[in-house]
Amino acid sequence: MISIMRSVRRMRAVFFARNLEYLRDRASFGWNLVFPVLIVFALAVVFSGPPRPLFTVTAVASDSLPELLEFPGIEIISADRSKALDRLSRQQTDLVVEVVEDSVRYWVNGNSASGAILELLLKYTESRSLERGETDGEAIRYVDWVVPGILGMNMMYSALWGVGYVVVRYRQAGYLRRLRATPLTKFEFLSAQVLSRLLVTLTASTIVFVGTNLILDYKMVGSLGLLFIIALVGGLAMITLGLAIACRTESKEFADGLLNAITFPMLLLSDVWFSLDGSPYWVQMIAQVLPLTHVLEAARAVMLDDAGVTDIAIHLAILVGFCTVGMGLSIKLFKW
Amino acid sequence: MVTVLLPKIGPVMPEVILSVTGLEKSYDKVIAVAGLDFDIAKGECFGLLGPNGAGKSTTLAMLEGMEDPTRGTVQYYGGPLPSDYQTRVGIQFQATALQDFLTPFDNLKLFSSFYDDPIPMDHLIDQFRLQEFLHRDSRRLSGGQRQRLLLALALVHNPEIVFLDEPTTGLDPRSRRDLWDVVSALKADGRTLILTTHYMEEAEILCDELVILSHGKALLQGPPKQLIADAGVSDLDTLFLSLTGETLVKTQEVMK
Ligand SMILES: Nc1ncnc2c1ncn2[C@@H]1O[C@H](COP(=O)(O)OP(=O)(O)OP(=O)(O)O)[C@@H](O)[C@H]1O
Numbered sequence: 001m002i003s004i005m006r007s008v009r010r011m012r013a014v015f016f017a018r019n020l021e022y023l024r025d026r027a028s029f030g031w032n033l034v035f036p037v038l039i040v041f042a043l044a045v046v047f048s049g050p051p052r053p054l055f056t057v058t059a060v061a062s063d064s065l066p067e068l069l070e071f072p073g074i075e076i077i078s079a080d081r082s083k084a085l086d087r088l089s090r091q092q093t094d095l096v097v098e099v100v101e102d103s104v105r106y107w108v109n110g111n112s113a114s115g116a117i118l119e120l121l122l123k124y125t126e127s128r129s130l131e132r133g134e135t136d137g138e139a140i141r142y143v144d145w146v147v148p149g150i151l152g153m154n155m156m157y158s159a160l161w162g163v164g165y166v167v168v169r170y171r172q173a174g175y176l177r178r179l180r181a182t183p184l185t186k187f188e189f190l191s192a193q194v195l196s197r198l199l200v201t202l203t204a205s206t207i208v209f210v211g212t213n214l215i216l217d218y219k220m221v222g223s224l225g226l227l228f229i230i231a232l233v234g235g236l237a238m239i240t241l242g243l244a245i246a247c248r249t250e251s252k253e254f255a256d257g258l259l260n261a262i263t264f265p266m267l268l269l270s271d272v273w274f275s276l277d278g279s280p281y282w283v284q285m286i287a288q289v290l291p292l293t294h295v296l297e298a299a300r301a302v303m304l305d306d307a308g309v310t311d312i313a314i315h316l317a318i319l320v321g322f323c324t325v326g327m328g329l330s331i332k333l334f335k336w
Numbered sequence: 337m338v339t340v341l342l343p344k345i346g347p348v349m350p351e352v353i354l355s356v357t358g359l360e361k362s363y364d365k366v367i368a369v370a371g372l373d374f375d376i377a378k379g380e381c382f383g384l385l386g387p388n389g390a391g392k393s394t395t396l397a398m399l400e401g402m403e404d405p406t407r408g409t410v411q412y413y414g415g416p417l418p419s420d421y422q423t424r425v426g427i428q429f430q431a432t433a434l435q436d437f438l439t440p441f442d443n444l445k446l447f448s449s450f451y452d453d454p455i456p457m458d459h460l461i462d463q464f465r466l467q468e469f470l471h472r473d474s475r476r477l478s479g480g481q482r483q484r485l486l487l488a489l490a491l492v493h494n495p496e497i498v499f500l501d502e503p504t505t506g507l508d509p510r511s512r513r514d515l516w517d518v519v520s521a522l523k524a525d526g527r528t529l530i531l532t533t534h535y536m537e538e539a540e541i542l543c544d545e546l547v548i549l550s551h552g553k554a555l556l557q558g559p560p561k562q563l564i565a566d567a568g569v570s571d572l573d574t575l576f577l578s579l580t581g582e583t584l585v586k587t588q589e590v591m592k
């Protein structure tokens with residue numbers, strides 16, 4: 001009992017010291033808030049026109065695709081049916097087709113003009129029997145799509161560098177050695193770092209979220225509480241990943257390299273900027289082992305489609321898995 | 337390793353607090369410490385003297401419990417280092433970083449909370465004259481101010497043994513004398529002090545017992561006065577020169 005209180009006391013002290021260090025570092029503190037806001041606005045301006053002028057058709061696992069799709073100017077994406085229909089209702093695709101034996105099932109979004117045109121063309125070119133389905137849903141603006149991406153990206157940087165790089169800096173400077181000469185335990189030290197950084201990322205994300213929403217009024221139809229839980233678990237997953245990288249690394253330059261090696265694939269493959277639904281299978285498989293992918297899929301499901309806990313449970317479970325493995329490895333492998 | 341405890345003879349032997357037997361430390365191909373044997377008496381000021389790379393910091397690290405010896409043992413009151421050894425020793429490393437942006441005040445607060453029964457901060461602030469720069473970013477402190485802060489941090493928990501690795505290197509004469517006063521005060525409190533230095537004069541003034549190290553080995557050990565007398569030389573510098581053919585520190589560097 002007494003030893004737990006002692007532990008908590010030490011952890012609190014390290015936690016506050018790290019918070020102070022961060023808060024007083026005004027430059028990087030400010031940058032953490034300003035940078036994502038700048039990107040959101042830049043993108044809102046750059047992509048304020050209509051989205052890409054192509055027709056996009058999503059094919060649900062079929063071999064003999066309708067002739068229509070051989071026309072130039074039509075982008076074909078394959079996806080499973082539920083994903084395809086989600087895209088359709090957000091008007092990220094204009095038509096969904098699925099060939100079942102000798103008939104072609106297709107879906108259009110009742111609010112989409114491009115969908116109506118494609119439907120006409122399909123009827124005109126297709127010889128097999130057609131079966132119609134319809135969804136509705138507003139087109140989402142690019143900014144609606146990209147805001148979760150940018151928030152997630154910012155969180156990723158803040159989480160990974162805020163512990164990964166900082167702990168290596170402490171080690172290289174000899175500060176960890178100084179701490180080792182005190183009764184502070186690895187667990188106390190690491191937990192304090194994690195909690196401090198979690199507080200920072202959550203606060204920064206909240207401020208940026210509220211700030212950009214006031215001005216851009218992007219789409220947020222789901223539960224704020226659920227979104228917060230995603231940010232919490234996702235932030236934790238990435239923080240512990242950063243910690244795992246830092247647990248033995250002795251040089252800041254090498255830590256920097258490792259962190260870049262992790263963030264780069266996430267930046268490319270986790271749907272930060274564009275949906276990779278149309279990309280090859282193996283790319284999507286790689287994306288699935290990146291925590292940011294799950295953060296963003298869950299966050300977009302909540303923000304754009306009002307998903308509930310059960311809809312995103314799988315993502316949350318995977319993120320909790322990341323946290324457990326990351327923290328376990330860190331505590332096991334950590335060297336002062 | 338079997339250690340035979342021989343009964344000490346002679347008048348009132350001081351109690352041995354740390355005792356080192358066959359101590360060695362090697363890193364890959366470097367032999368940093370090549371077999372040391374000595375006892376440190378409770379309450380004395382014990383000095384390790386030697387040129388750069390002699391193995392002083394490495395020896396300290398093993399005495400502090402920060403590094404495990406490659407061979408040999410360090411004993412505390414005749415037994416292994418206890419699990420709470422960290423709370424009984426205070427360490428001032430040769431080079432230490434603190435967290436960026438934290439002030440001496442923040443650091444004192446942080447380090448105090450690592451221990452159950454820390455010395456009140458006000459006492460430390462007075463004793464080490466930290467008041468003047470108490471709320472300045474630690475990175476902006478002068479060498480001497482920083483040294484005082486690090487010393488205060490090493491002492492927050494009122495340790496029984498204090499390790500000082502080159503506490504006066506880089507200090508001006510005044511700060512060096514200040515530090516000597518602090519060392520005397522710590523000794524007067526009954527603490528055991530173990531320090532390293534390159535300065536003969538300092539070793540002569542501060543230390544009750546001295547080991548002169550070179551290339552990880554002890555060239556000589558004993559009370560400084562006696563070492564000088566036995567060798568029939570005028571000071572430690574000459575003694576060291578006669579032992580190794582090397583001068584320890586250029587004369588100009590020695591403070592006056
Ligand atoms: N971690 C290490 N890995 C490899 N070699 C080391 C390591 N630590 C110390 N050494 C080597 O061991 C020898 C003794 O080093 P040590 O730091 O103990 O010397 P010192 O007497 O404290 O010197 P100085 O007066 O310069 O502080 C040196 O040759 C040093 O290069």
Ligand SMILES: [Mg+2]
Nearest residue numbers: 392393430501
């Ligand atoms: Mg040294």
